Amino acid sequence: MVEEMSERKIRVLKTIIQEHILTAEPVGSRTLAKKYDFGFSPATIRNEMADLEEMGFLEQPHTSAGRIPTDMGYRFYVDSLKKSELNSPPSIEVYLQQLAKEYSGIEDVMSGMTRLLANLTQYTAFISEPAFTESRVNRIQLLPVSKKRLLLVVITDNGLVNNKIINLNKDLDEKQLEDLNKILNKRLKGVLIEDIDQEFLSNLQLELQRRINYTAEILESLQKEMSNISTKKGMKIHLDGTSYILEQPEFNDINRLKKVLRILDREEELQKILNDINNDINDELSIRIGAENELEDMENCSLVLARYHIARGASGQIGIIGPTRMEYSKVISSVDLAAELLSKLISSTGR
Amino acid sequence: MVEEMSERKIRVLKTIIQEHILTAEPVGSRTLAKKYDFGFSPATIRNEMADLEEMGFLEQPHTSAGRIPTDMGYRFYVDSLKKSELNSPPSIEVYLQQLAKEYSGIEDVMSGMTRLLANLTQYTAFISEPAFTESRVNRIQLLPVSKKRLLLVVITDNGLVNNKIINLNKDLDEKQLEDLNKILNKRLKGVLIEDIDQEFLSNLQLELQRRINYTAEILESLQKEMSNISTKKGMKIHLDGTSYILEQPEFNDINRLKKVLRILDREEELQKILNDINNDINDELSIRIGAENELEDMENCSLVLARYHIARGASGQIGIIGPTRMEYSKVISSVDLAAELLSKLISSTGR
DNA sequence: TATTAGCACTCTCTAGTATCGAGTGCTAAA
DNA sequence: TTTAGCACTCGATACTAGAGAGTGCTAATA
Missing domain, CATH: 3.30.450.40 (GAF domain)
Incomplete structure (x- = not known):
């Protein structure tokens, strides 16, 4: 039942697939023999085709039509392509x-x-x-956009940039923001994005609370965004x-x-x-x-x-x-x- | 030739259009009379339809089909809609x-x-x-991304944010960048985006040259980006x-x-x-x-x-x-x- | 034994024909 | 002015026949 894949079968299969890719029509033995110069007749091709169908590489849309490749046929074709050389790409x-x-x-x-x-x-x-997997924070910056609104910019050591608006309930003045930026950079620089998780940030918050009265919302947004960009969600x-x-x-x-x-x-x-x-x-x-x-x-x-x-x-x-x-x-x-x-x-x- | 638009014609036209919107099929006089309770017969509707066709509001896909609205028919319908009240939107x-x-x-x-x-x-x-029309610069910030690469962030007074990567040929150190940010903010804050054109920036460049050795490329990118966001191109x-x-x-x-x-x-x-x-x-x-x-x-x-x-x-x-x-x-x-x-x-x- | 020519058969596709039905325009009556 | 009646039009649908491309099988051939 499980037949061997002869050189000739491979050649026939590949040619059928190429022809089908070209024309989008079912491929028949006669047409194939006429167009491509095999060393054998349509009848032989027909026999090979019947074998290839039994093996699962080809199928017929209906009894009296030519063959079209199955997914398995394409898979065989593609795998054999990858091994041989492809069109060498232009410079x-x-x-x-x-x-x-x-x-x-x-x-x-x-x-x-x-x-x-x-x-x-x-x-x-x-x-x-x-x-942003395996990326580390290189710079983090909060910029004031309007009242109660900040822009969070994160730049990584490998040159990726991400930014996000954060909405707040309270307002922060320039001075507080500058402080915050300094602390954040000091603490986050060099840290892996995926390591900036809830735990990491709740530790950070303890430190921040002493100096700036209002940080929970910012850190929460920060955490959400970090998790977004590292998981690619x-x-x-x-x-x-x-x-x-x-x-x-x-x-x-x-x-x-x-x-x-x-x-x-x-x-x-x-x-x-x-x-x-x-x-x-x-x-x-x-x-x-x-x-x-x-x-x-x-x-x-x-x-x-x-x-x-x-x-x-x-x-x-x-x-x-x-x-x-x-x-x-x-x-x-x-x-x-x-x-x-x-x-x-x-x-x-x-x- | 130019007929008046009677109340009845309007009613027929509107009903035909509504019916066509519903069914996507040409609307015939019989169907219409059966489905909607006009006070008159299919024959009358037929006459009105013939008039409406002559006036350009309806057309027939072929001789023995019902009518479909022309663009002009829809236009009439829409204009009359706008005047009357629409579905009041939910709260x-x-x-x-x-x-x-x-x-x-x-x-x-x-x-x-x-x-x-x-x-x-x-x-x-x-x-x-x-x-960004009629928007004024509120804050402008250049952040280092990597060697020879900067992130330009522009925030306007009405809360819009734009950012853009700038590639450079030379490198700027932190100190220079900080200076540059200070000067840019000082000079650009409050300026209308569309006013930041070539002329404005070449004046700025004269001032900058004295303090920072390398600015041409940055200003050029800045100008390009300002023109992009103000013209909406x-x-x-x-x-x-x-x-x-x-x-x-x-x-x-x-x-x-x-x-x-x-x-x-x-x-x-x-x-x-x-x-x-x-x-x-x-x-x-x-x-x-x-x-x-x-x-x-x-x-x-x-x-x-x-x-x-x-x-x-x-x-x-x-x-x-x-x-x-x-x-x-x-x-x-x-x-x-x-x-x-x-x-x-x-x-x-x-x- | 592998290959191939020949042939009957299958099935889609296209063209031609007939029929149906929704819709029309027109005419004449209400 | 409106409407009932009627002949007519034309797309859509169903059916039929014939053509063409392709197959599988059989028997002859190298």
């Missing part, structure tokens, strides 16, 4: 210099890269903002090229389209998907094909994503969402390239 | 208190309100971030409920859908649309129906938007994009309510 340096001129500031780089990746691949692209996701999905013939079916767009419309949904993948592979390129995705509504989609890195520890995700029938070869090399570019763009200090 | 205070608890910080309030408005109306909602637009469009039967036609989604996918496109409307009406609720929109691809859509205000001058836009056949009554009152809520939520100092 990174060229891109880098140009991009560095166009964008400044993380926010800007992120949305710029998302767009770039979407344009490059012609699929929907996303980038999640970096989580609610972390922003940049999205671009959503409308490219519409160009894919498999999504002319409005119900399929709805499923996907509903996911893309909900940031929390995406966060959940990314976090799940986050946990099981840490560094390599991750690929989820069709039903490999936890979410049932993603069954017609594939997801290709990489992790980009900023200095020590801090990292985020960048990738593509497209139909199962996507141009994996192109997408994989593009995501790879984009991740590398993004890492360099953000980490590069003053380019 | 704002109730919402306010709840929302103020959930959100903190502008970013948060904005995306929260966008989602709220989308859920309320079941159409796509958007909010543009407030432009590239101002962020929050969007939510995009997938609600899919529920509208008129967008089962994939080509119509493509047109709209392609616009929503491009922030610049939206910015352009909003800026155009921005210019011609300043305060009241603006409504663009179908072909009234400049953009041809918006011909099947209507846009309802209001301006929200934060303290003196600073304001942004909030609204809905939906099919021409939208529930104007509900949408108008919702947008009105949302604009008011947003204004209060953002301006409220410490609620």
Whole structure:
């Protein structure tokens, strides 16, 4: 029952998948034999196809149609792709210099890269903002915004910036604020973001209470924000090229389209998907094909994503969402390239 | 030829439009007479319909179908709606208190309100971030992020916050930075954002050069950012409920859908649309129906938007994009309510 | 024994045709 | 001025037939 995968079978399978990716139609033996110059006849291909179907790599939409790849077929294809060499990416340096001129500031780089990746691949692209894991506080600053309102700015040793408005019940004068800033910096500088938890801060509060009459609310906000940025909960996701999905013939079916767009419309949904993948592979390129995705509504989609890195520890995700029938070869090399570019763009200090 | 608009015609027209909004189908005289209890027969309605068609308020998809409203028909309907009373919105205070608890910080309030408005109306909602017109600098602060990298934070007198990373070619030490911050604050506090232009800054530079050796790049970035935030160019637009469009039967036609989604996918496109409307009406609720929109691809859509205000001058836009056949009554009152809520939520100092 | 030509069969897709029904415009009567 | 009546229009739906692409199986071939 369990057949061996002969060289010829592999060749046939790969060709079918490539042809299907190209045309979005079921692939038949006759067409295949005509278009590609195998050394054998359609009948032989038919036999191989029947075998490949039995093995689970192909399926027929209906009895008298050609074959289309199953998720398992794509999986085989993708795995064999990763081993062989991919399109060597164009020189990174060229891109880098140009991009560095166009964008400044993380926010800007992120949305710029998302767009770039979407344009490059012609699929929907996303980038999640970096989580602050293993980052240490380098500077913390409270600035007065208006009466009873402060801006909290946190800058880490690896150059990440986060800011947040804090609403208060009482007012603090300039002098108190300056004191507070001094103490906070003194006590927090060099501390790991994830270590600034409730316990840490209630100790801090004891010290503060002696000098400043009103700190509970500030520390509470501080703690909440620290936990947010270190766990990446609610972390922003940049999205671009959503409308490219519409160009894919498999999504002319409005119900399929709805499923996907509903996911893309909900940031929390995406966060959940990314976090799940986050946990099981840490560094390599991750690929989820069709039903490999936890979410049932993603069954017609594939997801290709990489992790980009900023200095020590801090990292985020960048990738593509497209139909199962996507141009994996192109997408994989593009995501790879984009991740590398993004890492360099953000980490590069003053380019 | 130019007929008078009798009371009865108005009644028929309005009823047809309401019925069409409800069903999304062409409205026929028989159905109408059966469902609504006019004092006259289908034949009379037919005559009125023929008149209304000649006057441009209705049209027939084909000879033997019922009537659907034209853009002009909707326009008449909407104008007459605005005069009569709309659904009185629910008590704002109730919402306010709840929302103020959930959100903190502008970013948060904005995306929260966008989602709220989308859920309320079941159409796509958007909010543009407030432009800094008529805002004055209250505090300006440069913070070191890493070598050759600064964070510029600008806080205005009306409580708006903006920040931006600046890349430098040289490095500044703490002392220089402190000096620079002092001088910048002294010279810029109270100045209108839009007054901080090239000329203003080149004067400033003369003064600075004496004390700090390296400022050109910083001032250049400062100027660029000031011009960005005062002209609202590239101002962020929050969007939510995009997938609600899919529920509208008129967008089962994939080509119509493509047109709209392609616009929503491009922030610049939206910015352009909003800026155009921005210019011609300043305060009241603006409504663009179908072909009234400049953009041809918006011909099947209507846009309802209001301006929200934060303290003196600073304001942004909030609204809905939906099919021409939208529930104007509900949408108008919702947008009105949302604009008011947003204004209060953002301006409220410490609620 | 592996391959292939031949052939009957299957199933989707498209075009053509008939029918139904909601809706219209027009005419003539109330 | 309104309305009942009626012939007519046209999209939507259902049905049918034929074409085409593809298959699996069998028997002949290398």
